[in-house]
Amino acid sequence: AQTVTQSQPEMSVQEAETVTLSCTYDTSESDYYLFWYKQPPSRQMILVIRQEAYKQQNATENRFSVNFQKAAKSFSLKISDSQLGDAAMYFCASTIARNFGNEKLTFGTGTRLTIIP
Amino acid sequence: DTGVSQDPRHKITKRGQNVTFRCDPISEHNRLYWYRQTLGQGPEFLTYFQNEAQLEKSRLLSDRFSAERPKGSFSTLEIQRTEQGDSAMYLCASKRTGENTIYFGEGSWLTVV
Numbered sequence: 681a682q683t684v685t686q687s688q689p690e691m692s693v694q695e696a697e698t699v700t701l702s703c704t705y706d707t708s709e710s711d712y713y714l715f716w717y718k719q720p721p722s723r724q725m726i727l728v729i730r731q732e733a734y735k736q737q738n739a740t741e742n743r744f745s746v747n748f749q750k751a752a753k754s755f756s757l758k759i760s761d762s763q764l765g766d767a768a769m770y771f772c773a774s775t776i777a778r779n780f781g782n783e784k785l786t787f788g789t790g791t792r793l794t795i796i797p
Numbered sequence: 798d799t800g801v802s803q804d805p806r807h808k809i810t811k812r813g814q815n816v817t818f819r820c821d822p823i824s825e826h827n828r829l830y831w832y833r834q835t836l837g838q839g840p841e842f843l844t845y846f847q848n849e850a851q852l853e854k855s856r857l858l859s860d861r862f863s864a865e866r867p868k869g870s871f872s873t874l875e876i877q878r879t880e881q882g883d884s885a886m887y888l889c890a891s892k893r894t895g896e897n898t899i900y901f902g903e904g905s906w907l908t909v910v
Contacts, residue, residue: 713897725888725901771839784830784853785899787839
């Protein structure tokens with residue numbers, strides 16, 4: 681079984697500043713994927729960034745980057761140059777990788793990010 | 798690509814009534830997932846389909862819940878004899894086998910009064 685823990689229920693950051701959201705996970709699998717999803721109020725959940733466990737290099741997508749520490753089972757999300765549109769609930773999630781395809785996602789409880797103008 | 802579509806977006810029902818939600822996945826996505834999300838929590842897996850075959854069901858899916866995907870395209874999630882504890886957002890998601898990204902719909906909010 682996989683578990684995902686997000687210990688920060690709420691975070692806030694000044695616009696244009698940098699913020700880091702924490703996530704730890706537990707799994708007995710050797711091959712898995714980790715994700716950060718963003719859920720704006722009353723809007724659909726969208727993928728922010730994805731990390732394959734077998735890759736040592738941290739994933740980066742524009743202003744979003746991760747710090748993947750496999751031994752510590754830690755997967756934090758850094759948002760640089762925060763923008764008002766980044767305000768949302770952020771979920772960390774994991775899934776087992778099997779045969780190219782992954783099955784169900786296991787989510788954390790989320791971190792609500794507020795951007796202060 | 799129109800994205801994952803869910804209907805209705807909001808449903809208020811009286812306890813004991815039956816409700817049905819529909820999900821239209823992204824075209825050519827053969828995998829379809831249902832999740833449940835309660836306030837302040839992350840989504841929890843309910844069930845998923847590979848084409849028309851239901852491959853896994855969570856223990857959260859009690860006997861009152863049934864999901865179908867008869868032609869391997871759209872899916873329905875029916876809740877019979879609703880209870881107040883069923884109040885939640887029901888999320889549908891889809892993906893193509895071999896790809897790693899799951900795409901979510903906007904969800905269907907259920908309120909049982």
